[in-house]
Amino acid sequence: MAQSEIDRLAQMLARLPGLGPRSARRAVLFLMKKRETLLLPLAEAMKRAADAVQTCRICGNLDDSNPCAICASEKRESSQICVVEEVGDLWALERSGAYRGRYHVLGGTLSALDGRGPEQLAIDGLLRRAAAPDVNEVILALSATVEGQTTGHYLTERLADCGVKLTRLAHGVPVGGTLDYLDDGTLTAALRARRSAE
Secondary structure (H helix, E strand, O other): OOHHHHHHHHHOOOOOOOHHHHHHHHHHHHHOOOOHHHHHHHHHHHHHHHHHOOEEOOOOOEEOOOHHHHHHHHEEEEEEEEOOHHHHHHHHHHHHOOOOEEEOOOOOOOEEOEEEOOHHHOOOHHHHHHOOOOEEEEEEEOOOHHHHHHHHHHHHHHHHHHEEEEEEOOOOOOOHHHHHHHOOOHHHEEEEOOOOOO
């Protein structure tokens, strides 16, 4: 028996974080009821995003332009690079409004269990950027998980010869927590209370 389009759509939605099969089916039913006002505009917005959004060649952010608006902005502090695991972490820090420097998205953390080593992360690009003469601080804004801490230690060793001050987030980030789920006040406190990464 051929799979229906409703089932296909539900299976696609179930792949999204936070949506299981039942939630996906409920979402599909809701979208079908709101076909003209929600489903069709959503499909068009997704098509436009798929065509226009790119990965920034400098920092790894997602944006309509390349380099992204953050990297292209002359108002950003070019002497600081804040290293994050994923684009969602960058967006969380931007929501807080507490940081006005540049970013670098690693694309994950080191994880032997998942087969993710330094080669799978954007570490070489970070090393090149950190060695630039105008950069004087690298902030490690990594999750307080085992993988985040392991990645932080690895980066501290690799960045030791770059001649930059290394700091990491401090108060406010709970052990086992990830940046994308923290509120703006917690992120602001963590950025302001950062400490040496050594």
